[in-house]
Amino acid sequence: MPPSAVIDLNHVTLTYTLPNGTPKRVLNDVSLHLDRASMAYLIGPTGSGKSTILRMLYMDVFPETGTAKIGDYRSDMIDPGDVPMLRREIGVVFQDFQLLPDRSAYDNVAFALQVTGASRRDVKERTMKALGEVGLSHKRNHFPHELSGGEQQRVAIARAIANDPWVLLADEPTGNLDPVVANEIHKLLLGLHRQGMTLLMATHDYRLVKQFPARTLAIMNGQVVDVDPETL
Template sequence: MIQIYDTDVIFRKEWYGLKDINLKIEKGEFIFVTGPSGCGKTTLLRLMYMDLFPTKGEVIVAGFHSSSIKRKEIPLLRRKIGVIFQDFKLLQDRDAFDNVAFALQVTGAPKKQIKERVLKTLADVHLSHKRDSLPYHLSGGEQQRVSIARALVREPFILLADEPTGNVDPESTKEILALLKDINASGTAVIMATHELALVKRSPYRKIALKMGEVIEDTSDYLKEEIFLDKL
C-alpha cells in the first residue's frame, strides 16, 4: 500500500532529512513513528502525502509513484489520504460542520451527500452536539476530533497523524488515541508520529524509531526482509 525504497531526502548540501529509508506499510496497520524532535518524523509523513519528493529513491502510495506522479494527480492522491496535525489546521471562520464539509465541497460532491456524510462522521468522533461551534469555542481535544472527522469524511485508506496529541491534555490524548484505534479497527491504516515514548511503550503496535533521519528500529523487521526479497 505504501512502499518506500532506498529513499534519501537531502534538504541542503549534506544535510539529510532522511537517509536510506526502506519501509513497507500494509493495509490496516497501526504504526507509531517515534524519535526526538528533528529526527525526520514529519519529513517521512510528508513523503507519504507527497508534499515532498525524495532526493533519491522512490515512494509509492496507493499506486502513485513519486517519480512519475503529475502535478494534477496530487489532489487525487490526497483524497485517498487523511492527514491531521498537531495544530489542527481548522478554518477559524466556519463551524465544525463546515470545516468537515469543506473536504467534500472542494471535490464538488453533491450537497445532500455532503450533509449525510458529515453528520455521520461527526457522530463517529462524538461531536454531533458541537457541530455548530466555531473552532475557538472548542477545546484542543475537540478541535483535534473535528480535524480527524475532516480527514475521515472521505473514507481514506490511510490516516497520517503528525503529533496529533501534541497540543491536548492527557485526558483528550486518551480519547484521541481511542478514536484512532477505532478508526484502525474499521480497516483504515493509521500512521502516527509522536515523541511521547510513554504512549508508544504500552502499545502492542508496530513501531518505527527514527534518529537523525535513519530508521534505528522497526519492530516488524520481517517486512524489511520482504522488501529485500521483492527487489531480488
C-alpha cells in the same frame, strides 16, 4: 480500498539546507513497508524526519533518490495534477488542527467534501457521519474558538475521514493536548484503525506508544529501524 493500498519507501534519501546554508541529510537510504489495514508508530527526536516521511507520502516533498509509494501513487511517476486526487484518497491529521477559524465544526468538515464536487446531500450525510464517529454531532454549529483542544482535534479527525480514506497519516496528533485528552484522541484513532483503516502515526509521546503497543519504527541517524516499544 484499492488492492495496492500499501505504503512503501524504497531507498529514500532527502537533504535539507539549514538556515546557515549547511546541508543536512535527514533521511539516508530509508526503506519501509506497511501493509493495508496495518498500523505503525513513527518515533524519533524533533528534526529527525518524522514529518518529512509523512509529507513524502502525501507528496508535499519528494525524495532526492529512491521512491515513495502510497496506494497507486508513486513519487517518481505522479503527475502534479494528480496530487489533489491522492490527497482526497488519504486522511491527514496535524498537531495544530489547521481548522478554518471562521467556519463551524460542520463547515470545516463539509469543506473537505465540497472541494471534491460532492452533491449537497452527500456532503451533509458524510459530514454528519464523520462528526458522529468522533462524538461531536452535538457541537456541529460551534466554531473552533468555542471548542476545547481535544474537540478541535476531533473535528480535524472528522475532516480527515469524511472522504472515507483507506489510510490515515497522523503527525503528532496528541502533541498539543494534555495526557487525559491525548488518551481519548489516541483511542479514537486506534478505533478507526480497528475498523480497517491503515494508520501511520508520528509521535514523540512514548507513554502512549507503551500503553497501546503496535509496530514501532524509530528514526535514528537518518535510518528507520523497528524497535520494541517496551524498550522506550
